[in-house]
Amino acid sequence: MKKPLDQLAPRAALVDIARDFHARGWMPGTAGNLSVRVRDPLPPEADPAAVDTEDTFWITASGLPKGRLAATDFVRVAVKDGAVVERFDVNARPSAESAIHQVIYRHFADAMACLHVHTVDACLACADLPSTATDMPLPPLEMIKGLGVWQQNPRVVLPLFENILDVAGIAEAINWRFKGMLPTVPALMIRGHGVTVWGTTVQEAYNRIEVVEFLMSYLARAQACK
Numbered sequence: 001m002k003k004p005l006d007q008l009a010p011r012a013a014l015v016d017i018a019r020d021f022h023a024r025g026w027m028p029g030t031a032g033n034l035s036v037r038v039r040d041p042l043p044p045e046a047d048p049a050a051v052d053t054e055d056t057f058w059i060t061a062s063g064l065p066k067g068r069l070a071a072t073d074f075v076r077v078a079v080k081d082g083a084v085v086e087r088f089d090v091n092a093r094p095s096a097e098s099a100i101h102q103v104i105y106r107h108f109a110d111a112m113a114c115l116h117v118h119t120v121d122a123c124l125a126c127a128d129l130p131s132t133a134t135d136m137p138l139p140p141l142e143m144i145k146g147l148g149v150w151q152q153n154p155r156v157v158l159p160l161f162e163n164i165l166d167v168a169g170i171a172e173a174i175n176w177r178f179k180g181m182l183p184t185v186p187a188l189m190i191r192g193h194g195v196t197v198w199g200t201t202v203q204e205a206y207n208r209i210e211v212v213e214f215l216m217s218y219l220a221r222a223q224a225c226k
């Protein structure tokens with residue numbers, strides 16, 4: 001039996017996830033990126049908002065096929081400014097989308113892993129939303145409990161961001177919005193692009209992205225049946 005992800009070394013866990021997601025068509029070619037924060041998890045009594053750290057995170061290096069990663073195909077980046085602090089290959093560079101991971105780690109001090117994938121279902125699920133929409137309503141299905149929502153017929157939305165060529169602009173939009181209000185679920189959607197999900201462990205982030213993609217598949221199929 002395979003080990004739980006949290007019993008693997010952090011980069012080995014991300015390699016495992018990348019192969020898994022590539023096989024599902026969630027990380028075609030070089031698309032998507034996965035990261036893990038380099039720091040011990042916060043103790044349960046810690047106030048995440050009060051923690052100011054000099055953390056870094058390992059993220060998949062840019063431009064590499066996600067079905068064939070090795071544990072050395074990562075770049076370690078500072079949360080505060082995105083500077084590369086460690087890499088195994090002098091030519092390795094972080095994805096432009098590492099700026100989105102930076103924003104997540106800055107706003108959620110208890111986030112230890114962040115996963116971003118490009119899926120057909122997520123793109124289809126938001127295709128019919130008005131161009132002015134800034135939220136993506138999620139269906140009130142049983143699976144939504146996997147995002148920590150325990151309510152009867154919950155009304156939950158994912159924060160929705162426009163996809164623009166300059167990824168730094170997307171990251172800034174996320175940063176600006178989260179400064180005003182944090183989302184009620186640990187996930188966000190970029191229109192026509194894909195979801196980003198985070199968790200307090202690698203396994204938790206993995207479980208949550210499966211939940212979110214289940215909901216994206218439901219929405220995509222429900223729209224196709226209209």
Ligand SMILES: [Zn+2]
Nearest residue numbers: 032097116194
């Ligand atoms: Zn992306």
